[in-house]
Amino acid sequence: MTSGAAPRIGVLAVQGDVREHLAALTELGATAVTVRRPEEVERIDGLVIPGGESTVIDKLLRAFGLQTLLRERISAGMPVYGSCAGMILLADRIADARPDQQTLGGLDITVRRNAFGRQVDSFEQQLDFAGFDSPVHAVFIRAPWVEQTGPTVEVLARVGEGPAAGRIVAVRQGNLMATSFHPEVGSDRRIHAEFVTITSNAKESV
Template identity: 55%
Template sequence: MNPAQPVVGVLALQGGVAEHLAALRRIGVTACPVRRPEELARVDALVLPGGESTTMTRLLDTFELFEPLRARLREGMPAYGSCAGMVLLADSVLDDRPEVRGSPGVRSLGALDVVVRRNAFGRQVDSFEAELDFAGIEGPALRAVFIRAPLVEKAGADVTVLAGVPSPAGPPDGRPGETGAGTIVAVRQGPVLATAFHPELVNGDDRVHRLFVRMINENSGHTGPVRPDTTEET
C-alpha cells in the first residue's frame, strides 16, 4: 500500500461495481475490485455497492469474505455502502414484506449503529430521484437516485445524520431524524459512510466519493491528491 495514496476496493460480488470504480478513478484514486480475502487484505478502504442484500450476504459467505470483512471493519477500515451496502453495514435490519417472512434474511456486518429497513420506499416501480442538502458536501443540492431504497429508522448517539428526505408516511416538509416526520438516507459513524441512494449513477457529480476519500485520508494519514471538483453551481 502506498502511504501517499489510498487504495480503495469495491466489493465486486453484485451491483454497481463498474460505476463505483469509474467514479473513484475519475477523481484520481487507485481503485480495484475485491472478490477474495487476499484482495481485501491489499486495500485501505472498501466500497459496498448496491444490489440485493440477501444475495450479497450469501455471496460473502460463498467467497469466504464475510468474516475477514467484518474483522477489517472492527479494526477501523473505512467503508462506504450505497443502498444494499448501507443494509450490509448496519447493526440491525428490518424487513416486514410478506414475501420474505420466514426467510434467512440479511446477516449484516454491524459497522454502523443504525437500524435499517430494507425496501422502505416500495418496489422497483417506486424508484425516484430527489434533491438533497448533504452535510459535509458543498455546492448545489445533490441529485440522489433511490432504487428499492432502504432507510435508517434509528441512529445511535455516535452516528451523524448527513441527509434526509420526507418520510413516506410523514408530511412533505418533515425534517430528517424526527419520528414520523422525516427519513434518514445518509449517515456517518467514524470512518464508515452509508447512503440509501446511488451517487455512482449520477454522471458528472462525484462529491460523495470525494467525501469518502477525505474520510479515508483523515482516518489513515494518506496525503495523496484528489483531482479538483468541477461540479458547477446550478
C-alpha cells in the same frame, strides 16, 4: 502502503453496480480495484459496497470466505462506504430481515429494506447533504431508509419532501458512511470524494 500515495480503494464485486463506483473513484485519483477474494481484502485501504440485492450479497460474502475478514477489518477501523444494499450490509440491525440474513455491521443503525417500495416506486430528489454547499441529486432504487440511529451516528441527509419526508437516507459513524441512494449515477462526485478523503486520512494515521 506508502505514505502520501493515492489510497487503494476496493469495490466489492460479488454483485451489484461495480463499474460505476470504480469509474467515480478512479476519476477522483484513487487506485480503484475490484474485491472478490480474501487476499484482496488485505491489500486495500478502504472499501465500497455497491447497490444490489442485500440478501444475495450476504450469501456470496459467506460463500467466498469474505464475511469474517471484512468484519475484522471494519472492527479495526477500515473505512467503508455503502450505497443502497451497502447500507444494509453495514447496519447493525435490520428491521425486516429474513430469518437467515446477516450483515457485516459496524454502523449503529436500524435499517428497513425496500422501505420506499418496489422497483416501480424508484424516484429522484434533490437532497440537502451535511457539509455540502448545494443539494445532491439522489437516485433511489428499491432503497432502504434508516429507522433508528445510535448516539455516535451523524445524520447526513433526510428526504426533503413527499410521503417519506424526514426519513434518514445518509449517515456516518467514524470511518463508515452509507447512503440509501446511488451517487455513482450521474456526474456529482462529492460523496465519493468525501469517502476518498476519509480513506486517505485513515491511511495517513496508521
